[in-house]
Amino acid sequence: MKVYEFPGFPNPARVRIALAEKGLIDQVEFVSVNVPEGEHLSDAFRAKNPSAAVPMLELEDGTCIAECTAITEYLDQIDGAPTLTGKSPKERAVIHMMQRRAEAGLLDAVATYFHHATPGLGADVEGYQNAEWGEHQKENALKGMRYLDGVLADRPYLAGNEFSVADITAFAGLIFAGFADITVPQDCANLKDWHMRVSARPSIAA
Incomplete structure (x- = not known):
């Protein structure tokens, strides 16, 4: 898995916290996107995420998941034992x-x-x-x-x-x-x- 982010920003921090809570940090490659310099607005990044926002999760099969809640939902369900998004x-x-x-x-x-x-x-x-x-x-x-x-x-x-x-x-x-x-x-x-x-x-x- 890859997480596209700009370190230190609040929304990428949400995904990093979720990864840490689930013990998945070492299973992720972090890719820095220079938001202050406008890199998130590039055609290359927009091809992956049309909303041009970080963070974004890219799976091994090429699926790209944007939005913190969607990313956290995916991460929380990986092991079939959700702890962050509820069971019942x-x-x-x-x-x-x-x-x-x-x-x-x-x-x-x-x-x-x-x-x-x-x-x-x-x-x-x-x-x-x-x-x-x-x-x-x-x-x-x-x-x-x-x-x-x-x-x-x-x-x-x-x-x-x-x-x-x-x-x-x-x-x-x-x-x-x-x-x-x-x-x-x-x-x-x-x-x-x-x-x-x-x-x-x-x-x-x-």
């Missing part, structure tokens, strides 16, 4: 619901702020920017943090008692928030406690 129909539904809420309400909101209301990756890569929209999404990211804080008031992880892909997505969202200088509100004690616990997991601490 109820577990899977709750995990995917919370994953999407963490993605839309935190990670994507921070990303929109970064790409629209800051210099982002530079004019050559960013193209169109709408600062007002970006600032609006910053407020949504803060609301998202407060929502997740409330969820964590009565459970150790976002989808229940076990670490899941929802937690990976939220953690990546906080990575991006830190990079974009969006501070977790002081009153989000549950989210801060969760962040400390999750940061200590071997898949992340390494």
Whole structure:
């Protein structure tokens, strides 16, 4: 397997965490795609992933899988013993619901702020920017943090008692928030406690 990524970016980090949780790091070849220099926009990369985004997983038979949730779903099912995406129909539904809420309400909101209301990756890569929209999404990211804080008031992880892909997505969202200088509100004690616990997991601490 090959994973196309730009090391240090939040979305590639999601896949690296999933790989580490599943013990698959040594089975993957990592291929760096220079996103700040626009390499992801090349015809060669677009032929593999028309959305021109990293990360992307390429299987030995040439199948290319984009989108972090799809990649994690594949990785979690390889050994037939899923630990990140749920086993029962109820577990899977709750995990995917919370994953999407963490993605839309935190990670994507921070990303929109970064790409629209800051210099982002530079004019050559960013193209169109709408600062007002970006600032609006910053407020949504803060609301998202407060929502997740409330969820964590009565459970150790976002989808229940076990670490899941929802937690990976939220953690990546906080990575991006830190990079974009969006501070977790002081009153989000549950989210801060969760962040400390999750940061200590071997898949992340390494």
